[in-house]
Structure formats: C-alpha cells, structure tokens
Amino acid sequence: MFADDHVVETSFSTSGRAPEPPERRQRDRIVTILRVGTLIVDGHRELCLIRNMSAGGLMAHVYSALQPGRDVIVELKTSQQIKGRVIWVRDDNAGIAFDQPVDITAMLANPAVLDNGWRPRMPRVEVDRLATLRVGATTHWVQIRDISQGGVKIECEQPIEIGSPVVLTPEHLDPVAGTVRWQHDAACGIAFNQPIPFDQLINWLQRTD
Secondary structure (H helix, E strand, O other), X not given: OHHHOEEEEOXXXXXXXXXXXXXXXXXXXXXXXXXXXXXXXXXXXXXXXXEEEEOOEEEEEOOOOOOOOOEEEEXXXXXXXXXXXXXXXXXXXXXXXXXXXXXXXXXXXXXXXXXXXXXXXXXXXXXXXXXXXXXXXXXXXXXXXXXXXOEEEEEEOOOXXXXXXXXXXXXOOOXXXXXXXXXXXXXXXXXXXXXXXXXXXHXXXXXXX
C-alpha cells in the first residue's frame, strides 16, 4: 500500500530548537502513522498527534483552539511529562517549545517496565461517560473515568474479579473486549485486547450529545 502513497510519520531530532510551522503544500494520498500524545492545558487532558519532535520542542496536530504563549504539559506516556509553551499555531498544528531540552534517546527508549516497576501506559484522557460492561452473562452499568487507546478506568457498583474477560460498550462507541487488570473499591482498570483506532477515539471524545 505504501508504495503509491505518501507516508507521514512522527520524526525526531536532537536539535535544540522547536520545529517550525509546516510548509503549505498539497499532497494527494497521505498515509499518516503518527505517535499519539496528550496535551495538558489548565489541568485538562486532550489527545494530540505528534508530527515531529526535537530536543527543544515539538509540532503537534491538535483538536482544540490553542493560543501562542499558553503554558502546556506534553505527555507521551504517563511517566513522561514535559513542560512547555505554545509558540505558534497554524491551522490544526501547534508548535511547542520545551522549558528545558529533553533527551530524545531516552524519550524513544519506551521500556516495557519502568524503574519503579510500573508499566508505561498509552496517553489517557479523563472523561465522565456512561457505558455497559458485560462480564460473562451479567451486564453492569458503569461510569468511565479515564480512557486511552489501550485501556480504561471505570467505576462499578459491583466488584469485578481481576483477570475477568469483559466487553465494554461506551455510549456511541463500538464494543471493546478486554481484561480486568486491577480493582480497588468501586474502581477497576481494563486493558483492551486491541487498541481503539485513534480516529474513532477522537470522534467519541469530541461528541457533546
């Protein structure tokens, strides 16, 4: 497929400068394979697509209005938070300069297990959405508290046993199969068997009905 298409991937550089705005040019068929991240703006999380990243900053495709000068935190994994500020905005792209240069090699390492024993998670977004959770022949109404492409945190009135295979059906989103990984009081965490496609998750997050 890629032989006839233009492939756009996240690019990384050791340059200490933040990326410049993209050139305005038309391309016909574009295949986009970009790294997903989270922007934290005034304590609110939202997903973004990292187009390119250097030691001094990054360019991201964003899904809300940002203004130059706005302080933000970039999160590539839940263990990797970088403070910065927006320095330019063009169309749906924003340039962000980091407060301090980052080690690109370390950012790309992506260990399976962190030094503290935790596993790095995909970027997550805090939400408050209703869903049903099917566990065997039983269906529960649950509240989604945060979600990523790879998993979800829910609250359920009934405890769900760790290791249980489940199917989560959020309102306005296709059912997602997964496994309960942890449970504490009314909350539990579910790892999806397959990641939710990014465009589907973004469309769902942007729904207001």
